[in-house]
Amino acid sequence: MKNPISRKVEYYKTLDAKDRRSFWIDGLLNNAIYIILVIFLIYTATRNSRLLSWAALVNLITLVAANLPMALGIGGCIILTGTDLSAGRVVGLSAALSAALLQGASTVNKYFEGLGEPGLGMVFLVLLIAMVIGGIVGLANGFFVARFQLHPFIVTLATQLIVYGGCLIFYNSNGNNGQPISGLSQVFRTFVTGSILPPIFGQTIPNYVLYAIIVFILMWFIWNKTTFGKNMFAVGSNPEAANVSGVNVFLTTTLVHTLAGITYGYTGFIDAARIMSNTASTGQNYESDAIAACVIGGVSFVGGTGTVGGVLLGVVLLRVIYVCLNYLSVDPNLQYIVKGAIILLACSIDMRKYLARK
Amino acid sequence: MKIKKILALLLACVMVFALAACSSGTDATEAPTTAATEAAGGEETAGAEETEATTPTAGTARVGVFYYAFSDAFIASVRDALDTALTGAGIDYQNFDANNSQATQNESITTALTDGYNILLVNLVDTASTDAASQIIEQAAAAGAQVVFFNRAVEGTDNEGVVLNAYDTVAFVGTDAPEAGHLQGQMIGNYLVENFDTVDLNGDGQISYAMFMGQVGNVEALYRTQYSVEDALVVLEENGYGSADEPALVYFDPNNTESYQADPNGAWSAGAATEYMQTNLSQYNEANGNMIELIICNNDNMAEGAIAALQAAGYNNGEGSTTIPVFGVDATESAKALIAAGTMTGTVEQSATGMADALLGMVQNIASGSTMDDAVTAVAASNADLYSVSEAVPNKLYVAYSAYTG
DSSP states (O other), X not given: OOOHHXXXXXXXXXXOXXXXXXXXXXXXXXXXXXXXXXXXXXXXXXXXXGGGSHHHHHHHHHHHHHHHHHHHHHHHHHHTTOOOSSHHHHHHHHHHHHHHHTBOTTOTTOSSXXXXXXXXXXHHHHHHHHHHHHHHHHHHXXXXXXXXXXXXXXXXXHHHHHHHHHHHHHXXXXXXXXXXXXXXOHHHHHHHHSOSSOOBTTXXXXXXXXXXXXXXXXXXXXXXXXXXXXXXXXXXXXXXXXXXXXXXXXXXXXXXXXXXXXXXXXXXXXXXXXXXXXXXXXXXXXXXXXXXXXXXXXXXXXXXXXXXXXXXXXXXXXXXXXXXXXXXXOOHHHHXXXXXXXXXXXXXXXXXHHHHHO | OHHHHHHHHHHHHHHHHHHHHHHGGGHHHHXXXXXXXXXXXXXXXXXXXXXXXXXXXXXXXXXXXXXXXXXXXXXXXXHHHHHHHHHHTTOEEEEEEOTTOHHHHHHXXXXXXXXXXXXXXXXXXXXXXXXXXXXXXXXXHHTTOEEEEEESOSSOGGGTTTTTTTOSSEEEEEOOHHHHHHHXXXXXHHHHHHHHHHHOTTOSSOEEEEEEESOTTOHXXXXXXXXXXXXXXXXXXXXXXXXXXXXXXXXXXXXXXXXXXXXXXXXXXXXXXXXXXXXXXXXXXXXXXXXXOEEEESSHXXXXXXXXXXXXXXXXXXXXXXXXXXXXXBOOHHHHHHXXXXXXXXXXXXXXXXXXXXXXXXXXXXXXXXXXXXXXXHHHHHOTTTEEEOSSOTTEEEEOEEEEOO
C-alpha cells in the first residue's frame, strides 16, 4: 500500500525535464484559488496582525455561515447550466414574513396585531413556512424552466420582479406603512444568534453557524449520495443523454429549483434575526455574491460539474476578500475594483482546468 | 403550419383591438392636454426671456408622483401620507417607482408627459449632479408641465440656485440637506458632554466612533457624514473636551482615510451595517482596549443593523450590559421603539405627513394658477413652525427636522 503522495513522487520521477516543468505549472494553476487565498491572508496578516486572532476567525466563520446555504442552493441551478436571479428577493420576502410572524408581544408597531409572544414551537413553524414560501417560488421557477424550455435567466428575472412586488405590498399593508419590521421576539433571536455552544477561546459562536453546518452536510448527502443528486449532474452535463437513459429531466429540473428556493427561504429566516431590521431592500443583490461564490468554487456554467466543497471554498474566498479589505482599511471605491479583479482572476484560472480537460 | 400562422395573426389582431378599446376611455382627457402642449411650445418660441409656461387649471390637474424607490422606509411613509392627501382632495394622480435608477425615472417621466400629466412631483434618484434635474425640468417645460422636486436634493449648498433659480416652472419641497447632519451632530455633542466618562470605555479621553454611510455620492449622505462629526466636535470643544489638534472624537480605524464605511449597494441597508460592524468588532473590542465607543449612521435602518451586531457581541442588551450609543436619522417606528427600550440613543425626525401636506398644498396652488414662488410662500405661511422658505432661493420650501431622543 502506497500513500498518494509517494505515488505522486514516483510518477514525478518518471517525467522528463519538460514534463516536470508543466507538472509544476499545472499544479500551481489548478490550485490557484487556494494560493490566492493564502497569499491574500498572509499579506493582510503582515499589515494587520489582528487578523490572526480567534475573534477574526469566528467573524469569518459567521459571515461564511450566513451566505453558504443560499450559495449551495444556487449551485444546483448552475449545475443545470442555469442561474437564479430571484434568490435575493425571495430572501427579502421570507425575511419579511418571518420577522412579521415572530415579533415580540410588546413590540409597538406590530405587523400582526393578534399574535402574542411566540414560543419555540412557533419559531419552528415559521421556519417551515419560510422554507415552504421559498420552495413555492423555486417550484414555479423550475416548472417554467422545465415545462416551457425557458432559460432560467429569464424565468427567474420574471419571478424576481413578481416576488419584489409582493414584498412591497406586504410592507405597505396592515397599516405598516412601509416601515421596517423589527422588534423581534427574544426566543427567535436566541434561536438564531444565541449560542448553545460554550464560548471557544472567549468567542461565542452563534447557532446559525451550526445550522449552516447541518445544511452543508445535508446538501453534501443530496448531491453525492442520492439518485436525485446523480440525476442533477446527469441533466446538467447532457439533458438529452440523461433523458434517453431514463432520467426524468422535468422532475429533476423542477426539484433542483425547488431545493434552491427552500435554501433562500431558510436564508431569509436567518437573516431576519441576524440583521433584525427588515425592509423591502433586504436581500437585494444577494444572488450576485452567491453566484460568484459558486463559479469561483468550480461550479461551471458549462453544466454538470461542481462540488459542495467547492461552493464552500468560493464563499470562503469572497468572505476573506471582504474581511481582508476591511482589515486593510482599503478605500471603499477601490474595494469594488479589487473584488472584481480577484473574482475575474480566480475564475479565469479555474476555468483553465476544465478547458484543458475538453 | 399555415393554420398556426393564421391563428397567430388573428390573436395579434384581437390584442390590438383590445388595446384600442381599453384606451378609448382616455381619449377625452388626452385631447385637451395635447392642445396645452402645443400652446406651451408656441409660447416658448415667442419669447425666451418671458418663459411663462401654461398653468393648468384646477379641473385638469393630472399629477404624476415619481418616487426614487418604493423600498425606502421613509419614502414609503411619505407615499402613504401623500396617497391619502391626494385622494382626499380628489386629485387625479398616479405613482411611479424608479427602483433607485435614474434611467428608469427618466423613462417614466417621458412616458407620463406624452400621456398628458401636467404636474410632476419628482423624488429625484441622482442627487450627485444637477444635470438629471435640469433635463427633467426642460423636458417637462417643453410639454407644458411643471415640476416639484421633493425629499432628495437637486443641488448642493455650494451651488444653491443653479437649477431652481434658472427655471420658473420648478420648485423644491424637502429638507435642508445639511440640517439633519447638523441636528445629529449637535445631539451627539450634547449627549457626549453629559456622558463623556461613561461613553469613553477605555478612559483615554477620546471617543472612537464608527460611521456608516448609506450611499456614496448622495448629497444627503455626504452632509450627514460630514456634519454629524463636525458639529459634535464643536459642541465638545465648547465644553472643554479636546481641541483642534487633539479632537475628542476620532474615527476608530486610523488607517481608513475616508473615515466611513458605505453600503456597497448604496441601499442604506441594515445588512451592510451588521456585517461591517461584526467585522469591526472582531478587531476593535474591549479585550484589545480599542472598542468602538460610538456609532453614527446615516439612517435608522443602518443604526438597527449596527445594533444587531452589537447585541450579538453582548452589548446594548438593556440592563446589565454596556450600551454603545447609536445615532440614526429618520425616526422610523422601529427606531423609536429601540430608543424607548434604551438600546438606541437618538435619531432625527423628518415629518412624512408634513412633507405630504406641503406637496398637496403645492399641487393645489399650482393647479389654481399661482406661480411657483407664490405657491411656496402660501404653503410656508400655512404652518410657520414646520415650513420655511430658503433665503437664497424663493422656490425652495424646507420641511423642518427635529431631534428625537425619546
